[in-house]
Amino acid sequence: MLHYSFEDMRQIDRSTLGNTVPLELFRTIRLIGLNQGLPLGGKGTTLTIGRKIGESLPVSSIEDLLHIFEELKIGIPRIVHSDERRINIAVEDCFCKGLPSLEEEKMVCDLEGAILEGAIGRILGRKVSVKEIKCNVTGHDHCEYEVKL
Numbered sequence: 001m002l003h004y005s006f007e008d009m010r011q012i013d014r015s016t017l018g019n020t021v022p023l024e025l026f027r028t029i030r031l032i033g034l035n036q037g038l039p040l041g042g043k044g045t046t047l048t049i050g051r052k053i054g055e056s057l058p059v060s061s062i063e064d065l066l067h068i069f070e071e072l073k074i075g076i077p078r079i080v081h082s083d084e085r086r087i088n089i090a091v092e093d094c095f096c097k098g099l100p101s102l103e104e105e106k107m108v109c110d111l112e113g114a115i116l117e118g119a120i121g122r123i124l125g126r127k128v129s130v131k132e133i134k135c136n137v138t139g140h141d142h143c144e145y146e147v148k149l
């Protein structure tokens with residue numbers, strides 16, 4: 001079976017509407033389609049999708065990854081802590097910024113964390129786990145991921 005690569009995704013020839021779609025469409029796919037449309041909030045599925053996306057990104061270092069994360073307008077990431085066991089990545093301007101909060105404890109950026117997990121796992125050549133520990137939607141002033149190495 002033939003597969004699309006991330007490089008294929010960059011081949012865009014859309015003369016009138018160009019290479020972007022509105023953020024509300026992305027949010028609708030993420031939150032209404034995946035999160036509300038799948039059983040259990042789409043948890044396992046979203047993780048699988050995110051990891052696969054992360055593994056497909058053409059990056060060979062964490063620096064490359066942070067760069068492409070911003071280029072794809074997922075958010076503006078910065079490393080706020082790094083030691084031999086974990087890396088914390090804060091993300092400003094995440095897609096969720098401005099959304100109303102529904103439940104006090106419910107963070108919504110699981111796909112984005114899974115993208116980081118897939119990409120970092122591939123860069124380091126071993127499994128890592130990523131958890132969202134702060135989210136705009138739960139009242140924090142940015143989203144933040146903890147990467148366990």
Ligand SMILES: [Zn+2]
Nearest residue numbers: 109135136143
């Ligand atoms: Zn978030």
